[in-house]
Amino acid sequence: MDLQLKGKKALIFGSTGGIGLSIAKSLISEGADVYINGRTEDKCARICDEIKAKGFYAGxxxxxxxxxxxxxxFIKDNGALDILVTNTGGPKKGNFLDVDTEQWNTDFQSLWLSVVDSLHAALPQMEKQNFGRVLLVTSLAAKEPLPGLTTSNGLRAGLAGLVRSISNEYASKGITLNLILPGYTNTERLQALNLSEEKIKELVPAGRLGEPEELADLATFLASPRAAYITAQSIAIDGGVLRGH
Ligand SMILES: NC(=O)c1ccc[n+]([C@@H]2O[C@H](COP(=O)([O-])OP(=O)(O)OC[C@H]3O[C@@H](n4cnc5c(N)ncnc54)[C@H](OP(=O)(O)O)[C@@H]3O)[C@@H](O)[C@H]2O)c1
Structure with a gap:
């Protein structure tokens, strides 16, 4: 299938590692002009070179x-923005009473306001183009709370509602917005949790972790012109963890 991604201008936040990096590589392999993001210039420059991205915006x-x-x-430099992927590092763990207001503010900024801010800039440009693909990488926590991930559970459920609201406004303008909900995915963040094979089998019906490349395959299709009739969806890629949602 030709995904018609050649020359499409893509900005991918949180893409020097893990899931974001896999999405960047996959879009590059389909011929998109991909720009990456991470916190430091050095790492962005190194990864940009490694994967042959068009450029980077550290922040x-x-x-x-x-x-x-x-x-x-990005829009000023490129004159267009076809694909926007929002993603960032996961928040700190903490049960409800462990999370102070400062932590709520930090996580609200990175998980929620950064999405709103980038959409404020992206949507008017996408509207002018009569084309846009927006993907939010969130978590299965948006549908089923994960133990100890209080801010993720709360904020990500809300983001799904926000995206449904925005999709309603933009569906007739060639712009789709969808959320991808990763399950237990084999990245540095998850490796740090040191889950045993037994634990993974207990948590995941498929009996294994997801690979970031599997998630990137889904993201690449959703980012393509071929996925024009899919919008406002929260799609989990989790080996069957979410059932009945
Ligand atoms: N892996 C899983 O099993 C899983 C499951 C459910 C949900 N998720 C969610 O999916 C997202 C990605 O997870 P991942 O496993 O791919 O994480 P990861 O391996 O830790 O990668 C995170 C990426 O985001 C960048 N990043 C981190 N903090 C940032 C910040 N403040 N500003 C800009 N960029 C930042 C990192 O780059 P730099 O280090 O260069 O800044 C890196 O490129 C997270 O939000 C996580 O909560 C992951």
């Missing part, structure tokens, strides 16, 4: 306004 998404600044700069 920390826990900082107020940075996602809007980067998205505006």
């Amino acid at each position: 920390d998404l826990t900082e107020k306004g940075i996602a809007k600044e980067i998205t505006e700069l």
Whole structure:
């Protein structure tokens, strides 16, 4: 299938490692012009070189306004923005009473406001083009709370509602917005949790972790012109963890 991604301009936040990096590589392999993001210039430059991305915009998404600044700069530099992928590092763990207001503010900024900020800049441009693909990488926590991930459980469920609302406004303008909900996926973040094989089998009906490349395959299709009739969806890629949602 020709995904018609050649020359499409893509900005992928949180893409020097893990899931974001796999999405970047996959879009590059389909001929898209991909720009990556991470917190530091050095790592962005190294990964950009390694995967042959078109460029990078370094910036920390826990900082107020940075996602809007980067998205505006991307549009100024490229004159177009076809594909926007929002993604960032996962939040700290903590049960409800362990999470203070400062932590809520930090996580609200990085998981929620960075998405709103980049959309404020991206949607008017996509509307002018009569084309746009927006993908939000969130978590299965959006549908089923994960133990100890209080801010993720709360904020990500809300983001799904927000995207359904925005999709309604933009569905007739060639712009789709969808959420990808990773399950237990084999990245550095998950490796740090040191889950035993037995634990993984207990948690995941498929009996194994997901590979970031599997998630990237889905993202690449959703980012393509071929996926024009799919919008406002929260799609889990989780080996069967979510059932009945
Ligand atoms: N892996 C899983 O099993 C899983 C499951 C459910 C949900 N998720 C969610 O999916 C997202 C990606 O997870 P992952 O496993 O791919 O994580 P990861 O391996 O830790 O990669 C995170 C990426 O985001 C970048 N990043 C981190 N903090 C950032 C910040 N403040 N500003 C800009 N970029 C930042 C990192 O780059 P730098 O280090 O260069 O800044 C890196 O490229 C997370 O939000 C996570 O909660 C993951």
